[in-house]
Amino acid sequence: MTRLSEHFHLSEFTRSQEAARRGIDNSAPAWAVRNMALLCQHVLEPTRAHFGQPIVLSSGWRAPALNSAIKGSKDSQHCKGEAADFEIHGISNLEVARWMQRNLAFDQLILEFHVPGDPNSGWIHASYREPCRKEALTAVKKRVFGRLKTVYLPGLVA
Ligand SMILES: [Zn+2]
Numbered sequence: 001m002t003r004l005s006e007h008f009h010l011s012e013f014t015r016s017q018e019a020a021r022r023g024i025d026n027s028a029p030a031w032a033v034r035n036m037a038l039l040c041q042h043v044l045e046p047t048r049a050h051f052g053q054p055i056v057l058s059s060g061w062r063a064p065a066l067n068s069a070i071k072g073s074k075d076s077q078h079c080k081g082e083a084a085d086f087e088i089h090g091i092s093n094l095e096v097a098r099w100m101q102r103n104l105a106f107d108q109l110i111l112e113f114h115v116p117g118d119p120n121s122g123w124i125h126a127s128y129r130e131p132c133r134k135e136a137l138t139a140v141k142k143r144v145f146g147r148l149k150t151v152y153l154p155g156l157v158a
Contacts, residue, residue, distance in 0.1 A: 013060030032081030
């Protein structure tokens with residue numbers, strides 16, 4: 001079991017139901033593992049320490065085959081080991097994202113599909129690389145000409 005930082009293991013980043021279902025090998029190369037360790041050290045560990053509760057990853061590393069299978073963006077930071085999607089059970093994603101925005105160095109922070117008034121809705125996407133852009137966005141579904149599209153709004157919008 002490869003440990004990335006005090007509380008995070010590589011298996012949390014590479015485990016994927018989608019990869020298992022499709023028979024895709026989602027193991028990560030060493031250069032990507034180094035990026036995941038930086039994300040843990042600079043972003044995930046400080047967030048865990050502040051809220052005092054485990055961070056539950058829903059998506060970490062994505063091998064190229066997995067990313068194309070789920071139709072992920074071609075230049076997704078998940079394919080570089082720089083990003084993770086997560087939640088902290090029982091704490092609003094908006095509250096966690098706001099704390100991160102104020103207190104951490106990160107590259108990109110996205111509050112994804114959070115519904116105001118429903119603290120459990122959506123998740124947080126966070127990435128780390130140097131130099132950090134410190135870009136915060138909110139992803140929402142919007143109806144555009146009758147079709148639901150993902151729209152990214154600047155900042156954390158509740
Ligand atoms: Zn993500």
